Amino acid sequence: MEGILFAIISVTAIGVICAVMLAVASKVMAVKEDERFPAVRACLPGANCGACGYAGCDGYAHALIEEEGIKTNLCVPGADGVSKALSELLGVAFEDVIEQVAVIKCRGDCSVTSPKMDYQGIDSCKAAKLLFGGTGKCAFGCMGLGDCAGICPNDAICLENGIAHINTRQCIGCGMCASVCPNKLITIMPDVEKMLVTCSNTEKGAVTRKECTHGCIACKKCEKECPVGAVTVVDNLARIDYDKCTDCGHCAEVCPTGCIVKGDFSGIHSA
Amino acid sequence: MEALIHPDFKGLVVILMSAVFVNNYVLQKFLGICSFLGVSKKLDQATGMSLAVIFVMMLSTAVTWPIQYYLLNPNGLGYMQTIVFILVIAALVQLVEIVLKKYIPSLHSAMGIYLPLITTNCAVLAVTILNVDKSYGFLASMVNSLGSGLGYFVAMVMFAGVRSRMEGGETPESFQGLPILLVAAAIVSVSFFGFAGVIENLFS
Numbered sequence: 001m002e003g004i005l006f007a008i009i010s011v012t013a014i015g016v017i018c019a020v021m022l023a024v025a026s027k028v029m030a031v032k033e034d035e036r037f038p039a040v041r042a043c044l045p046g047a048n049c050g051a052c053g054y055a056g057c058d059g060y061a062h063a064l065i066e067e068e069g070i071k072t073n074l075c076v077p078g079a080d081g082v083s084k085a086l087s088e089l090l091g092v093a094f095e096d097v098i099e100q101v102a103v104i105k106c107r108g109d110c111s112v113t114s115p116k117m118d119y120q121g122i123d124s125c126k127a128a129k130l131l132f133g134g135t136g137k138c139a140f141g142c143m144g145l146g147d148c149a150g151i152c153p154n155d156a157i158c159l160e161n162g163i164a165h166i167n168t169r170q171c172i173g174c175g176m177c178a179s180v181c182p183n184k185l186i187t188i189m190p191d192v193e194k195m196l197v198t199c200s201n202t203e204k205g206a207v208t209r210k211e212c213t214h215g216c217i218a219c220k221k222c223e224k225e226c227p228v229g230a231v232t233v234v235d236n237l238a239r240i241d242y243d244k245c246t247d248c249g250h251c252a253e254v255c256p257t258g259c260i261v262k263g264d265f266s267g268i269h270s271a
Numbered sequence: 272m273e274a275l276i277h278p279d280f281k282g283l284v285v286i287l288m289s290a291v292f293v294n295n296y297v298l299q300k301f302l303g304i305c306s307f308l309g310v311s312k313k314l315d316q317a318t319g320m321s322l323a324v325i326f327v328m329m330l331s332t333a334v335t336w337p338i339q340y341y342l343l344n345p346n347g348l349g350y351m352q353t354i355v356f357i358l359v360i361a362a363l364v365q366l367v368e369i370v371l372k373k374y375i376p377s378l379h380s381a382m383g384i385y386l387p388l389i390t391t392n393c394a395v396l397a398v399t400i401l402n403v404d405k406s407y408g409f410l411a412s413m414v415n416s417l418g419s420g421l422g423y424f425v426a427m428v429m430f431a432g433v434r435s436r437m438e439g440g441e442t443p444e445s446f447q448g449l450p451i452l453l454v455a456a457a458i459v460s461v462s463f464f465g466f467a468g469v470i471e472n473l474f475s
Contacts, residue, residue, distance in 0.1 A: 007348055011355060014338075018362035025366055029373035130444075
């Protein structure tokens with residue numbers, strides 16, 4: 001009994017000595033943190049999504065305080081509100097945040113294409129992609145297993161008819177879904193744009209057509225008809241240059257497969 | 272107190288060299304693999320981490336050796352070794368971190384992220400316990416810790432080099448990432464078996 005008691009007491013004593021030593025050391029040798037840090041950090045939404053290009057909200061807050069000339073409009077999820085608050089706090093000019101949304105460049109749902117296998121593996125696009133290039137006939141398209149929906153911090157993505165859909169009204173533009181999609185179908189674009197090519201297939205037109213009736217067959221009609229020359233077909237896929245595009249919607253009208261669409265992609269911050 | 276080993280200068284050199292090459296903690300004893308695979312991506316990071324490990328290994332040996340021989344052994348508490356050592360090492364590393372943050376901020380920002388990693392690194396605990404198991408005297412223990420740290424350093428730097436070469440090569444898709452890393456680590460480890468027996472015979 002005495003042995004156990006002595007052991008308990010001596011280990012406790014060592015623990016207490018260590019604790020006191022650490023407590024004293026952390027008080028005596030405390031390093032002053034910039035008093036602006038908690039205020040700046042409080043302005044940020046705390047999603048730690050990394051859209052600003054720093055390691056989480058803490059990283060961005062540190063960069064804002066310590067480095068000169070870091071812009072206050074890098075927080076896409078926070079939008080204008082956060083940018084304004086940061087600018088007032090740090091005394092720099094306010095800059096408008098270009099709100100971004102994520103869009104999926106595939107509309108190949110069950111009605112226009114079909115799966116090439118009865119996939120029963122791990123419930124993840126990343127895993128399915130490793131098996132003969134994906135579950136669908138089109139190796140470029142959405143497999144609808146929902147890696148993007150799983151990572152979305154704001155529940156903006158739902159799975160319907162075998163593919164993922166993004167409700168841009170819910171989208172904060174953090175870009176996490178774009179990073180997990182194994183087919184790189186999701187892009188982040190300014191939410192003011194209206195036109196979108198909803199296909200990512202770069203195979204020849206005839207091949208694409210057999211796989212999916214919604215796909216871009218590279219007929220170049222859009223390229224010829226576009227009044228401002230904003231659409232070009234590269235690698236058998238139509239691409240829109242948003243610097244030139246005037247949102248007239250003519251390409252969507254002439255597209256024979258309907259893979260160019262005109263729509264409202266305004267994000268969560270648009271009134 | 273049982274008889275401790277107090278080797279002469281030649282004995283110390285043998286301890287040092289065999290700790291670096293023959294009993295390499297990472298490549299022969301497979302301790303501290305987590306940090307070995309995690310931080311060996313870039314040479315400068317690998318160097319920083321290794322220097323931190325050398326420092327912490329020597330510091331914790333300097334503290335745990337007296338605790339073992341002046342507190343635990345005389346009171347028959349040898350069985351409390353593991354728990355006491357973990358406690359002391361963890362507290363020590365935290366203290367070092369606080370001190371560095373205050374007085375040498377540049378070193379803290381360079382070494383800071385590795386220190387918490389070392390806090391619970393099994394290689395550090397293993398060094399302190401093996402020093403006791405082998406009945407090394409204080410000086411021999413310190414030399415053994417230095418050698419173990421240097422061994423970690425050698426392994427890290429070597430593997431950082433291997434990894435930088437691997438980045439240029441074409442890895443088959445199924446091997447990309449961790450699998451090829453483990454294969455490479457295994458081959459580097461096998462290469463260290465070549466040192467077995469060399470050091471003892473060199474100095475005999």
